[in-house]
Amino acid sequence: MNISKQIQFPNRFILVVILVLLGLIFSLMMLGVYLSSVGQGLSCLTWPTCPNGFNFPPPEYFLEHFHRSLVLVVAIILYSFTVFSSLKVGNKNFKVKLIIASLLLTTQIILGWVMILTRLNPIVVASHLSTAVALFGILLVTLLSVYNELQSNNVKN
Numbered sequence: 001m002n003i004s005k006q007i008q009f010p011n012r013f014i015l016v017v018i019l020v021l022l023g024l025i026f027s028l029m030m031l032g033v034y035l036s037s038v039g040q041g042l043s044c045l046t047w048p049t050c051p052n053g054f055n056f057p058p059p060e061y062f063l064e065h066f067h068r069s070l071v072l073v074v075a076i077i078l079y080s081f082t083v084f085s086s087l088k089v090g091n092k093n094f095k096v097k098l099i100i101a102s103l104l105l106t107t108q109i110i111l112g113w114v115m116i117l118t119r120l121n122p123i124v125v126a127s128h129l130s131t132a133v134a135l136f137g138i139l140l141v142t143l144l145s146v147y148n149e150l151q152s153n154n155v156k157n
């Protein structure tokens with residue numbers, strides 16, 4: 001069995017995974033701004049999980065718990081998709097975009113920790129918002145480039 005066999009690029013599976021990631025990150029951004037506006041930003045002072053761990057959270061930090069649980073889902077999908085693509089996809093530009101997205105996600109997770117540590121230092125909160133926008137942006141660019149390549153392949157065939 002040849003484990004280094006590459007998969008066809010682009011394909012619909014890749015497009016769907018990026019679309020799902022974009023939807024999750026958009027929801028995370030909405031949730032983050034909402035929890036910040038209702039003043040729940042410092043409702044849970046532990047990291048990476050809230051004090052309830054993986055149990056159902058009390059209302060005091062339900063939103064913050066939900067924010068972090070969604071991050072876990074995004075992290076599992078994005079990191080494993082980046083590793084999978086590095087091994088199985090031949091397109092270098094696509095792989096570079098995914099690696100940048102993974103680095104931005106790592107930065108975002110660290111910034112989440114620093115935000116709590118510094119009790120919502122305004123510069124750190126601003127960086128958290130900017131990194132979220134950059135992460136959304138790089139995935140949007142990735143989606144559009146995969147979509148364009150799929151379209152041009154369809155025209156050629």
Ligand code: HEM
Binds near residue numbers: 031035042067
């Ligand atoms: C993909 C990952 C993440 C995204 C896209 C994201 C996005 C956001 C956004 C857009 C906000 C609103 C910022 C504002 O009001 O200007 C926010 C707030 C917040 N996020 Fe995240 N976040 C992520 C990961 C995390 C992680 C891992 C943590 C902590 C472990 C975290 C903790 C917080 C906290 C405490 C706030 C409230 C800040 C405040 O009250 O001003 N976030 N997030």
